[in-house]
Amino acid sequence: MIPVEFDYVKATSIDQALAALKSGGEDSKIISGGQSLLPVLRLRMAEPSVLVDCGGIDEMLGVRDDGDSITIGAATTHHGVMSNSLVQKHALLLAQATATVADPAIRHRGTTGGALAHADPASDIPAAALALDTSFVIAGPGGRRTVAAKDFFLDYFTTAVGPDEILVSFSIPKCDWGSSYSKFNRTAQAWAIVGVAAVVNVQGGVIKEARIGLTNMAPTAVRASTVEAALVGASSPADITAAAMHAADGTRATSDLHAQADYREHLARVITARAVRAASGI
Amino acid sequence: MTAAVETDTAIGKPIRRKEDAHLLHGQTNWTDNIQLPGTVHMAILRSPMAHAKITKLDVSGALKQPGVVAAYGAKELGDLNGGVPCVWPVTDDIKMPAFPALAIDKVRQVGDCVAVVLATSVAAAVDALDSIVVSYEQLPAVTDMEAALGSGSALVHDEIETNACYVYKMPCGDYEASRAKADVVVARRFINQRLIPTFMEPRSVVAAPMGMSDEITIWSATQIPHVLRVLLALVTGIPENNLRVVAPDVGGGFGGKLQCYREEILVTNLAKKLGRPVKWTETRSENLVATHHGRDQIQDIEIAATKDGKILGLKVTLLANMGAYLQIITPGVPLLGMFMYPAIYKMDSYDFTCTGVFTNKTPTDAYRGAGRPESTYAIERIVDELAAEIGMEPMELRKKNWIKHEEFPFTTVAGLTYDTGNYEAATEKALAMFDYDGLRAEQAQRRASGDPVQLGIGISTFTEMCGLAPSRTLGALKYVAGGWEHCTVRALPTGKIEVVTGTSPHGQGHETAWSQIASSILGVPVEDIEVIHSDTGRAPYGMDTYGSRSLAVGGQAIKAASERLVEKARVIAAHQLECSASDLEFVNGSFQVKGDPSKSQALGAVAFEAFTAHNLPPGVEPTLQAEATIDPEDFSYPHGTHLAALEVDTETGQVKLRKYVCVDDVGMQVNPMIVEGQVHGGVAQGIAQALFEGAEYDDDGNLLTASLADYLIPSAADLPSFETGSTVTPSTTHPLGTKGVGEAGTIASTPAIINGIVDALRHLGVTDVAMPAAPQTVWRAIQTAKGGAK
């Protein structure tokens, strides 16, 4: 289909983008890669009057080393993120998750920040961001604020970024633990039925600490905290399988064409065990 | 039937496809690329409900919107609201309800056309749809075929007072007697799910009055420009001689563009009414809901056999979903499968019954294989189930019952005569390529160790009937059209050749293959031959492309016309060389006096003589061209053996296809590379039915798989590298020795996959897995077999 008519502003600074958002009023929207927004517009599920393109704002592009953490501009493409050496070295899990997004064409257009701001429960990026303890820099009319991962994802397609705000960047504390993103889907380019993002700190063959994010098991990505706790001290595949039995605890899996909730819960357990084993080498 | 090829032969060479360069360089002329001055664009208001009364429809608001030229509901359209035709009334008492282009009073499927807006831009037309006022009174949707036939069901068409469209029976032999004699009777219900053709180029149509005459030219992304012209003439009342239909570059069809669609009727009528070009291109969302669907049968299959594995009889009882309306050959599709349930097997009796059922869903019609994928799936699945029941190796059971190569020609229990075949040779070759014994050993080892990943081996030894085909037979089946094909071959004064064919390629590579056939006979290089097609103005006679018929039927016409051209030229050459025609031999494109090669005349020189006409023999007319219209003796019967090795993850239900080997016998191969391409694409599409694709509706008749995010089509990343091979058993009823290949892969591969999954899990108690075998479906089948919940 064809979207309704809209104005288009290509911003070159955050201030300009914020001003454009404000002048467009309620109906204005940020566009990054357009890979989620354009389908919505074409199906006329949204009819914005102004689109503000942040792809030309330097501050929102690229990856920089901040000492203990790395900071990724929200408008960096998936491809730019997954192929960046800082990301591969200090936040490998994010590169692993990003590499499973759609196909190369979409990864060259779509942005990792756009995926985080869009907060599709089936998106692969939020679970990785949770497991990596990411923090988010949000700019708005009142200035900038930083939001922790646990406070960022609020509900279906809803984050801490308000309608008059912009996600500028996100920062990830450097992490050299073993990691794995295990995505369960039906075709190579399909969205996850369930995805598991795991980073695991193993010392002397024993798991000291693990952080696990789940994709598509609730209205937002969630941490599998019961599993994380149960994994401490695990040293065998059987230990991991036993801990992973808690993967669906506290989740709110839904039913759709590809999976009923009970099957999703079952998958979460199986895939969590596999992801933790891959990440830990146990 | 003279010997085909004596000169240097392009036939049989894997020549690169002539048509690919322009496709790869983006030089294509898709219908949607056609931009005519003054065009108005049509947008369609479609029903969001599967079954409802239209209680109010007011299009006047749309007329006030910017850019809008016209807007119509059924009432405003009046006589121009032509009915979509069905050309295959399969029985005398078939119910054929009207199918107006714009719904009148009632909608019967999500996607039914309710109103149209015409505007100077697509955007303006789409925007104006919002200004149409329409109200519906929802009616209960008919979505389940068995419930549809029950008393008390809502009726899709009130006026026919039933949801049963027809009942077709074909009893062959005495099945009850076979059943009484049998030691074993295995009965299964298979669901051959609904599929959506999802070709790459969406449907698109442009119609334009041509000004200088009464002609209206229609460009359409269609497989059937010739048939469409006839049908549009009948439906619209515009004289056939005033209609020209052109199929420009067409990006795939798979049967989905074998149709006379309501949108084509609307665009044609409105172009005439408004006196200016009208254009419509569907969106992918419209494509999924309004392009005809395929398959959708409930198959109750019963096979009767002795305990040592001799098949005695087969009983097939089908419910075939017509959808909301009958389109071009909707009722006939199951009958294309009817003859093929007995497949390669010998048996005493066969009993076939099919009931066509109306539901509030998108109409079904031909989709790659059309009827034969359904029959092949059923027979190959039930043969595996019989093998399991009597404890016999499934390939051994097949060997015991198939027609042996020395028994051809063989008349089957269904009454067809297969001309040739060699199932032994194809199977032997496939087994060797596959490492059948090695994989069986690995399977045993995985079972013994209780590996969570089990290995399955799936077999499909298929045959099919294709190359539609003998007009007499089609007539006997009440199909309204014939099955012949036409070719004109013209030698131009400069020695170049035009091959004018009635086939209508949309990706198959006809330009290359047809050039190879003509080149072999005329001795003219492939690059000097132009194949003209898909335009009723330039190629007036044809039956178009579907049913793997183009080479099997059209190829013969090219051969015959080319041979006639040589004979015509021979007379002229003999006159020029002052000898008798019988003294000439035709070698490498040149007539030579036997025994004196210094005296010769090339075909091009003969063409020039025919053009100047200064010195033609008495009674010979100027110009050099020949025609042939061929109606084949019979269908063609390709066959082959397909083998799949699959890994099934019993913890998640995920199926991974590890190896796929197929050996196809499609007779003589004009271009082995094109054959291989057809096999690859076909196999992928058949695997897609087994593992990925399936149109899902909810109880209200809403299509749930309404985008490509939910209707999953696999890509190369989801499939292994296929290992293809072939055997060549030439057809004896087709002078080139060819058989069809366009659908073979799709027909063969689906049961190989499901047989493989069941084979991997049979020791766990699984006896069937529904298609598509999505991970959840497979996992639940395992849970159920284990006696667990769900």
Ligand SMILES: Cc1cc2nc3c(=O)[nH]c(=O)nc-3n(C[C@H](O)[C@H](O)[C@H](O)COP(=O)(O)OP(=O)(O)OC[C@H]3O[C@@H](n4cnc5c(N)ncnc54)[C@H](O)[C@@H]3O)c2cc1C
């Ligand atoms: C066919 C297909 C398959 C896909 N498969 C997957 C998959 O498997 N896994 C997966 O994770 N994703 C998948 N995606 C989505 C992909 O990751 C998108 O790139 C991503 O969701 C959105 O990024 P974008 O830059 O395109 O954002 P856009 O589409 O431009 O925007 C998305 C939303 O976020 C808002 N937004 C964007 N940037 C900002 C910002 N800086 N500040 C505030 N709001 C902002 C927009 O206003 C809009 O509401 C797929 C997309 C397609 C088309």
